[in-house]
Amino acid sequence: xxxxxxxxxxxxxxxxxxxxxxxxxxxxxxxxxxxxxxxxxxxxxxxxxxxxxxxxxxxxxxxxxxxxxxxxxxxxxxxxxxxxxxxxxxxxxxxxxxxxxxxxxxxxxxxxxxxxxxxxxxxxxxxxxx
Amino acid sequence: xxxxxxxxxxxxxxxxxxxxxxxxxxxxxxxxxxxxxxxxxxxxxxxxxxxxxxxxxxxxxxxxxxxxxxxxxxxxxxxxxxxxxxxxxxxxxxxxxxxxxxxxxxxxxxxxxxxxxxxxxxxxxxxxxxxxxxxxxxxxx
Numbered sequence: 373x374x375x376x377x378x379x380x381x382x383x384x385x386x387x388x389x390x391x392x393x394x395x396x397x398x399x400x401x402x403x404x405x406x407x408x409x410x411x412x413x414x415x416x417x418x419x420x421x422x423x424x425x426x427x428x429x430x431x432x433x434x435x436x437x438x439x440x441x442x443x444x445x446x447x448x449x450x451x452x453x454x455x456x457x458x459x460x461x462x463x464x465x466x467x468x469x470x471x472x473x474x475x476x477x478x479x480x481x482x483x484x485x486x487x488x489x490x491x492x493x494x495x496x497x498x499x500x501x502x
Numbered sequence: 503x504x505x506x507x508x509x510x511x512x513x514x515x516x517x518x519x520x521x522x523x524x525x526x527x528x529x530x531x532x533x534x535x536x537x538x539x540x541x542x543x544x545x546x547x548x549x550x551x552x553x554x555x556x557x558x559x560x561x562x563x564x565x566x567x568x569x570x571x572x573x574x575x576x577x578x579x580x581x582x583x584x585x586x587x588x589x590x591x592x593x594x595x596x597x598x599x600x601x602x603x604x605x606x607x608x609x610x611x612x613x614x615x616x617x618x619x620x621x622x623x624x625x626x627x628x629x630x631x632x633x634x635x636x637x638x639x640x641x642x643x
Contacts, residue, residue, distance in 0.1 A: 391543075392552050392614055398525035405521065423515050431521055435559040 378411040379451040381470065386444050394441035401434070404465050404479055407450035417500050426488040427496065432460065433482040440476045442469060448476065454502055459494040460484055461502055503573050505597075510568070518565040525558065528592040528605045531574045539630035551620045551627065554612040564602040571597045577637045579606065585628040586610055586621055587643055 382403060390396040409419045422429060442448055447470040455462045460482045467477040485492035506527060514520035532553075537543070546552050566572055572594050580589040587610050594602040611620040611627065623631075 392612075396529075397555050397558060398522040398529065401522035401525060420515060428516050430516065431562060433559070433561045434521065435557070437557050438555055 375453050376451040376466075377453050378407070378414060379449050380407050380410050381447060381449050382406070384442050384444050384446045384448070389444050394443050395446075397436075397438070400436060400438075400467070400477055400479075403448075403450055403467065404434075404436075404463075404481060407452055407465060408463055408481070408483075411452060412500075412502075415501055428486040429461075429483050429496075430486060431481055432484045433480075435480045437478045438476075439478065440469065440474050442467070442476055447471070456494060456497060456502075457482075459492065461494070461497045505571050505573050506566075506594075508566070508568055508570070513568055516565075518567055519570075521560070521562075524560055524562075524594070524603055524605060527594075528574065528576075528607070531576050531592060532590060532607075535576050535634065536630060539633045541627050541630040545626055549624050549627075550613055550615045551611050551624065552614045553609050554619075555607050555609040557608040558605065560603060560605045562603050564596075564600060566594065566602050570602075572602055573597075576635070578631065578634045578640060579637050580641055580643050581631060582643045584621075585623040585631045586619070588631060591637060 384395055388395050388399045412419055419429065449468050449470060450465060451468065452463050452465045455464065463479075463481040463483065465479045465481060466475060468474065469476050485494070485496040487496060508519065508523075512519055512523040533543075575593045575595055577591055578588060579591045581587070587608075589606060589608045592605040592607075594604070596602060611623055612618065613620040
């Protein structure tokens with residue numbers, strides 16, 4: 373896909389692998405979340421500062437398709453693009469192994485905003501320039 | 503029914519259960535139930551077979567906090583008759599039966615030595631899957 377907005381390169385750590393020697397499925401959540409937060413940082417938005425102001429960006433749904441397994445020491449890139457869908461900001465995130473550019477994971481992550489306890493209609497994402 | 507025992511490290515800066523913890527808790531529940539039906543870690547090691555996931559999806563409905571009384575109901579939603587493909591659904595429910603989250607995982611069995619899909623599925627694993635609790639709308643694929 374040519375229209376990624378952001379990408380970050382990371383490396384699998386030994387302790388992220390399970391009994392089968394491959395990255396545990398829950399760990400991919402952390403990779404995806406870290407990439408989203410780093411993307412926010414490029415927009416001069418800190419997840420922590422938002423939270424402190426009562427602006428919560430919360431994941432309402434995640435869908436992950438596992439294509440290939442990453443294993444210890446693998447270097448990989450998490451790439452993302454976004455799309456506004458009503459009150460949601462949808463992150464399309466793909467993970468590629470760098471050694472052969474193999475697609476390892478495809479994910480769709482729906483994010484909603486809550487301000488001071490009230491669900492936001494989505495304009496918060498415009499305000500934050502996402 | 504066993505309420506989840508949540509740890510401080512399961513929470514994120516929003517003071518609710520972090521996403522990855524839902525998956526960890528569901529995976530642990532899955533492994534414990536497989537064990538209960540004879541699909542033990544020992545059996546998996548002996549046969550060089552392990553579960554592999556193709557797809558995982560989660561819908562978050564209500565937040566879970568450190569003091570929330572929540573349990574997981576895990577059932578088989580779909581399965582091939584030979585046990586080579588299955589879909590398991592986990593529902594995170596409160597004591598009042600309110601749905602907090604649903605995780606659905608689609609998977610199979612992999613030969614951990616050859617890193618290929620294991621077929622046929624060993625009898626002991628198939629037998630365990632057949633006894634695994636099933637949803638009301640369970641269907642064979």
